Amino acid sequence: MDALNFLLISSLVSASTSLQQDIEAKLGADVTLQCQISTDEVISVLKWSRADLNTDGYVYFYRNKRSYENYQHPSFHGRVKLKDPEMKDGDVSLILKNVTFNDTGMYECHIAVRNPVRSKRVHTEISHFINLTVTGETHGNMKLVKTGDGNIEEVVEVETRTDQMVVPAVSAAATVIVITAGFVAMWRLKRKKQQHMEADNQQLV
Structure with a gap:
């Protein structure tokens, strides 16, 4: 069968x-x-x-x-x-x-x-x-x-270039430092003039 x-x-x-x-x-x-x-x-x-x-x-x-x-x-x-x-x-x-x-x-x-x-x-x-x-x-x-x-x-596809990113970052940091140093120098000069004026006033008294 x-x-x-x-x-x-x-x-x-x-x-x-x-x-x-x-x-x-x-x-x-x-x-x-x-x-x-x-x-x-x-x-x-x-x-x-x-x-x-x-x-x-x-x-x-x-x-x-x-x-x-x-x-x-x-x-x-x-x-x-x-x-x-x-x-x-x-x-x-x-x-x-x-x-x-x-x-x-x-x-x-x-x-x-x-x-x-x-x-x-x-x-x-x-x-x-x-x-x-x-x-x-x-x-x-x-x-x-x-x-x-x-x-x-x-x-x-986004290409990341670390060398191109570092330069702007360094430039920005340098700019901040220069501006900050300028403000500090101006503040010191203004403070010194103020001290001289106070000393002159004391002598007049």
Whole structure:
């Protein structure tokens, strides 16, 4: 009985296959994530995902002849579309618009297909992995930092120059000392004149 069940399961699902490629895209550009299967197979499920997004949502999700935006990760809303909405010739490539540094990562194109010539219950699962790297330059005194949620953002880099700060501080201190010494000298001179006047008055008396 166990052998019969094993043969039945093996006839329903065939072995999975996988491919991988590395691509680069310029910051702010549109990039096409290529993925294609043979034309004699019918696509029942298409899932574009990224492992580091965990369970927050898919990059793109398609099942039973329609896409589901409610399964999509918020950062990809309005930014992705199929290169060919009708998926002719098995082309399930995805266009990602206006890429940012946060789009860098490993993307998986996972497809569940069935061969119309054979039984409709026979399915094959195919995975195509694309490692996307977004390159570009930051603006002015901007630098890239990784936030607590794993995103990458541009922030203003403030450069601290201790040598430039010491000079004004020393100059200010010197100015205060000079002014204070001037007041002390004036006070002493005034005090000495007052003492002379008091001495002269005593002699007159």
